[in-house]
Amino acid sequence: MLDILLTSLLSPVVLAFALGALAVAVKSDLEIPEPLYQALSIYLLLAIGLKGGVALSKTPLGEVVGPVGATFALGVLTPLTAYTVLRRLGRMDRTNAAALAAHYGSVSAVTFIAAQAVAAYAGSPSEGFMPALVAVLEVPAIIVGLLIAYARGERAGSWQEALREVVTGRSIVLLVGGMAIGWVAGEEGTAAVAPFFVAGFQGALMLFLLDMGMTAARRLRDLRSVGPFLVAFGVGMPIVHGALGVWVGLLAGLSVGGAAVLGAMVSSASYIAAPAAIRVGLPEANPAYYLTASLGITFPFNLTVGIPIYLALAEWLGA
Amino acid sequence: MQTVSYRLVTIISERTLRDKLIDAVHRLGATGHTLADVKGEGSRRHGLGMPGVSAVKIETVVTSEVADRIASYVAERYFEHHSVIVYLQDVEVLRGSKYAPHNDEA
Numbered sequence: 156m157l158d159i160l161l162t163s164l165l166s167p168v169v170l171a172f173a174l175g176a177l178a179v180a181v182k183s184d185l186e187i188p189e190p191l192y193q194a195l196s197i198y199l200l201l202a203i204g205l206k207g208g209v210a211l212s213k214t215p216l217g218e219v220v221g222p223v224g225a226t227f228a229l230g231v232l233t234p235l236t237a238y239t240v241l242r243r244l245g246r247m248d249r250t251n252a253a254a255l256a257a258h259y260g261s262v263s264a265v266t267f268i269a270a271q272a273v274a275a276y277a278g279s280p281s282e283g284f285m286p287a288l289v290a291v292l293e294v295p296a297i298i299v300g301l302l303i304a305y306a307r308g309e310r311a312g313s314w315q316e317a318l319r320e321v322v323t324g325r326s327i328v329l330l331v332g333g334m335a336i337g338w339v340a341g342e343e344g345t346a347a348v349a350p351f352f353v354a355g356f357q358g359a360l361m362l363f364l365l366d367m368g369m370t371a372a373r374r375l376r377d378l379r380s381v382g383p384f385l386v387a388f389g390v391g392m393p394i395v396h397g398a399l400g401v402w403v404g405l406l407a408g409l410s411v412g413g414a415a416v417l418g419a420m421v422s423s424a425s426y427i428a429a430p431a432a433i434r435v436g437l438p439e440a441n442p443a444y445y446l447t448a449s450l451g452i453t454f455p456f457n458l459t460v461g462i463p464i465y466l467a468l469a470e471w472l473g474a
Numbered sequence: 475m476q477t478v479s480y481r482l483v484t485i486i487s488e489r490t491l492r493d494k495l496i497d498a499v500h501r502l503g504a505t506g507h508t509l510a511d512v513k514g515e516g517s518r519r520h521g522l523g524m525p526g527v528s529a530v531k532i533e534t535v536v537t538s539e540v541a542d543r544i545a546s547y548v549a550e551r552y553f554e555h556h557s558v559i560v561y562l563q564d565v566e567v568l569r570g571s572k573y574a575p576h577n578d579e580a
Contacts, residue, residue: 435490
C-alpha cells in the first residue's frame, strides 16, 4: 500500500500537479494562458477517445458488455447515495444536494486519465476500452440529479437545455467522436496521427495537470466558506464510491488495473460537464459548493491519495 | 464629421449565458455585437472560477429604446441567479444608419 502510494505520488503527472499548487502558494507569476488550457483539454479528450476507439475495434463485444452495464448502473446509483448522504447527514437543502449529487455521480475525465497513467506507471495497466466507460458514466448522474431537483416544484432553469448541454458538451463530443474515429479507422488508419496523439500524450497531460494544480489551489481559499461537512464529504464520498467501483469492476470482469481505474472514475466528481449543465438547469444551486467540493477537495484528494487506495484495494480484492 | 447619438450596451456575464445573451440582443433589435473573453470577479465570485470558463463581455450599439429593452430583459431573466452586469453609455457614432434597428421586432 505504502509502495503504491509512493509510486503514484512520485509519478510525473502528480508532481506536475503539486508544482502548480506550489506556484500558487508562493504567488509565482506562472500562468497558463486560457487558450492553451482549452487546447490541451481538447487534445487530451480526443486522444483518449481515439485510443479507446482503436481498442474497441479490437475487443470482442462480449468483453465490453459487462463493464458497460456495470458502469451505467454505478452512474445511476452514485448520485442517489451522494444525495442521501448530503440530505441526511449534511442537512443540505434539496437544490444544492441535487446539484452536488449530479457532480459526484458523474465523472471527471482528468481523474480518469490520471488514474490510467498512474495505474500503468505502477505496473497495472487498465483495459484499452476504458474511455468508452467514461462516456457511459458521464451522463446518467447529471440526469438523475436534475430529476431529483425537478421532481419537486418549479425551477428557474430549463431541464431540456441542461440535457442538451450534457449531451452536446465538449467532453462527450470529443470523447465519443474520437472513439468513433478510432473505431472506424482502426489501428492502421490511426498510425499516421499516433506520433502526435500517442507519443505526446503524457507530456500534454503533465502540462494540463500543472494548470489543474493552480486552479485547484486557487479554489482552496473557498474552503472556509463551504464548511467542514462539505470538506468531509469531498473526501469521504469518493472513498465509498471508489471502493464500490473497484468491487463492481472486478465483478464485471475487469483486470486489477481496470477495476482500480473504474474505482477512480466512480469516486471522482465532474467539474466540466456537470457544472455547465447544472448552471443551466439548476441556476439556483450555489456553484461555490459544487465547484469547491469537486475541484478544490475531491480532485486533489483522488489524485494524491485516492488513486493509490483504489489500486491497492483492487490488488487486494483481485488477488 | 457627422456623428449620431446612440447607446452602447455592455453586458458582462458568466460564460454559460453567452449564446443565450447574443440571441436575445439580436432578437431585441441590435444589428450587431462585439464579443470578448474577459476575466474578472464580481460579488458572486463563482462562475468565473470554473476551469476553462471565463467571463464574456458583449457590447452592442443600439437606439435608446432597444438599449432599455435589452437591459430590462437581462435584468428580469438573469439577475437573480447568474453572474451578470449590464451598463449603458451614450456614444457618438459615425455612419449612424448602421445601427438603426431592423424591422422584424423594432
